[in-house]
Amino acid sequence: xxxxxxxxxxxxxxxxxxxxxxxxxxxxxxxxxxxTGSGEHVxxxxxxxxxxxxxxxGHLARRAGVSRRNVSYSGMKDRHAVTEQWFSVWLxxxxxxxxxxxxxxxxxxxxxxxxxxxxxxxxxxxxRFIITLRECAxxxxxxxxRLAEIARDGVxxxxxxxxxxxxxxxxxxxxxMFAGQEEARDKHRRGIYLSAARSFxxxxxxxxxxTDGNWNRILPGEALMLDGKNSxxxxxxxxxxxxxxxxxxxxxxxxxxxxxxxxxxxxxIHPSGPLWGEGELPSRGEARALEEGIVSEHRPLAxxxxxxxxxxxxxxxxxxxxxxxxxxxxxxxxxxxxxxxxGCYATTVLREVANYRNAAGQSGAGDSGD
Numbered sequence: 001x002x003x004x005x006x007x008x009x010x011x012x013x014x015x016x017x018x019x020x021x022x023x024x025x026x027x028x029x030x031x032x033x034x035x036t037g038s039g040e041h042v043x044x045x046x047x048x049x050x051x052x053x054x055x056x057x058g059h060l061a062r063r064a065g066v067s068r069r070n071v072s073y074s075g076m077k078d079r080h081a082v083t084e085q086w087f088s089v090w091l092x093x094x095x096x097x098x099x100x101x102x103x104x105x106x107x108x109x110x111x112x113x114x115x116x117x118x119x120x121x122x123x124x125x126x127x128r129f130i131i132t133l134r135e136c137a138x139x140x141x142x143x144x145x146r147l148a149e150i151a152r153d154g155v156x157x158x159x160x161x162x163x164x165x166x167x168x169x170x171x172x173x174x175x176x177m178f179a180g181q182e183e184a185r186d187k188h189r190r191g192i193y194l195s196a197a198r199s200f201x202x203x204x205x206x207x208x209x210x211t212d213g214n215w216n217r218i219l220p221g222e223a224l225m226l227d228g229k230n231s232x233x234x235x236x237x238x239x240x241x242x243x244x245x246x247x248x249x250x251x252x253x254x255x256x257x258x259x260x261x262x263x264x265x266x267x268x269i270h271p272s273g274p275l276w277g278e279g280e281l282p283s284r285g286e287a288r289a290l291e292e293g294i295v296s297e298h299r300p301l302a303x304x305x306x307x308x309x310x311x312x313x314x315x316x317x318x319x320x321x322x323x324x325x326x327x328x329x330x331x332x333x334x335x336x337x338x339x340x341x342x343g344c345y346a347t348t349v350l351r352e353v354a355n356y357r358n359a360a361g362q363s364g365a366g367d368s369g370d
Contacts, residue, residue, distance in 0.1 A: 005158050005207045008215065012355040013146055014138030016334065019360035022049050024132040025081040027346075029074065030339065032125025039116035040092035044099060045084060049106040052079040056107055057087060063102055064089050074124040075342060080360035084110070088119035126322070126339045129346050133334045133354055140328060146353055147326050147336075154267070155352045156210050157319035159199035160345030170196035171301070178304030194308055197301045198275050205273040205294045206317050216318050218260060218271060221285025225272040225316045228341065232272055232314050234284055235260060270316035276302050277310030319344050 019025050035043055042064075048056050057071040064070075070090040077083040099109040164170050174197035176182035177190070184190035209215040218224065222235040235257070263269045274281060274291050281288050295302045321338035329335055334354075340346060350356055 005156075005203050006210050007352050008156055008210055009146065009149070009352060012138075012351065012353060013143045014133075014136045014140075014334070014354045016133035016137075016354040016356045017135040018131070018133060018350070018356045018358050019080050020134050022080060022082050024134065025078070025346075026083070026130040027077060027081055028084040028128045029086055029124045030126045030128055031086060031123070035113050035115045037113055037115075039114045040090060041088045041115050041118045042091050042096070043086055043088045043113050043115050043119065044109050045086050045111035047082065047084045047108045047110050048077070048079075049082045050079055051104070051106055053077050053085065055079070059103055059107060060087055060089055060099075063099060064091060064094070064096055066090065072119045072121075074119055074121060075127070086119055086124065088115065090118060122342055124342055126341050127346075128339045129337065131336045131346060131350065132329070133336070133350075133356060134332065136332050136334050136354070138354075140331075140334075143334070143353055144326065147324065150321065150349065150352055151324040153216065154318045154320040155349055156206055156215050157316050157344060158203050158206060158348045160347045162345070162347075163199045164196050165192070171200045174304065175300055178300055178307070194305065194310065198277075198305055198310065201276050201295055201298060201301060201305075202273050202315055204298070205291050208290060208294055209271075209273075209317060214271075216264075216271065218264060219285070219287040219290070221283050221287040223272045223283045223287065223314055224260070224269045225314055227268055227270060227316075227320075230313070232282065234282060235287075236284060267320050270318040272314040273317050275310075275313040275315050276305045277308075277312045278306035279312040281312060282314070319348060321349050324349075 044060065046056055046060075053073055053076045057073060058068060061068045061071045066089060072088045074086060077085050099112055103109065161168070165173075170193055173182060173184075174193040177184055177193050178197075184193060206215060218235050220235065223232045224235055225232045260269070271287075272283075274283075274295070276295065281291060283291055319340065321340060324336070324338040326337075327335045336350075336353075338346075338349065340349075
């Protein structure tokens with residue numbers, strides 16, 4: 001399915017192997033807010049290797065002697081990695097003397113505190129990645145140049161292939177579910193199919209804009225998202241850029257809107273695409289026509305999402321990795337470090353640099369912080 005979604009710069013400059021061992025993919029949650037140190041909920045920062053998030057939540061519930069529903073976490077993390085993430089356990093009147101007791105090898109409780117509220121899904125601000133690519137072959141100098149361009153200009157903010165399931169079949173399941181030909185086994189499975197359908201439509205819109213060369217430009221009628229927020233505003237009243245006119249780094253010719261160009265350059269705002277649902281698209285003009293044209297080719301998915309009660313939302317088309325750095329450990333081993341906002345995928349950064357093969361097979365949701 002990833003073949004449907006073109007990279008911004010092609011072809012990738014190196015070939016590589018990813019996840020030859022869990023230590024090649026290290027992820028750490030960054031909460032972005034302080035904990036009070038008191039309250040009804042015990043918060044634990046856990047380092048895990050070889051376990052997925054739900055498995056660790058189960059171990060914590062057993063250690064605390066509580067129901068699994070009393071254990072919460074913010075993001076799913078893959079088991080084919082070394083990850084640090086937060087959990088909360090509702091324990092208003094009890095204490096656990098040693099949380100590490102009884103934990104399996106590969107699960108380490110590294111911090112314990114209390115907070116007044118439980119940990120909600122999607123509550124953390126970002127994820128920090130340390131990723132090691134092995135058996136690299138290609139032009140190291142050009143790869144370094146590409147990484148510098150990515151740090152400056154970002155990458156297309158695709159949903160990662162993990163969102164679509166093994167062999168990309170979650171979208172087909174969603175279509176069958178919407179047509180009444182298949183029944184989701186439970187609420188969780190239904191949510192996976194809805195998410196896959198929504199992500200697929202977004203990726204198709206973004207892919208068209210990558211092909212057209214305007215994924216990081218402002219189109220007339222664009223819904224421009226504020227960096228790091230869900231808020232957006234409409235770029236109404238601007239004119240499309242003609243050949244030789246306007247600012248090539250912006251996308252339109254109206255000199256009165258130079259402020260938008262400057263905000264785009266400093267990553268204060270980003271073009272956006274639709275997360276489909278019921279209601280009217282907020283975009284206008286050329287941007288809306290493009291979005292409607294793509295979605296009209298997949299009407300059953302769009303109608304199914306609206307009928308499921310999801311509402312129109314937006315997602316930035318551009319992803320800027322924070323603190324991106326790289327180091328060649330040896331001529332065939334490249335280490336990358338960067339942070340991404342929650343819900344963004346490390347593989348969308350990697351695929352702009354390397355044609356990699358995942359030695360661990362199909363990854364889970366863990367590179368996104370969902």
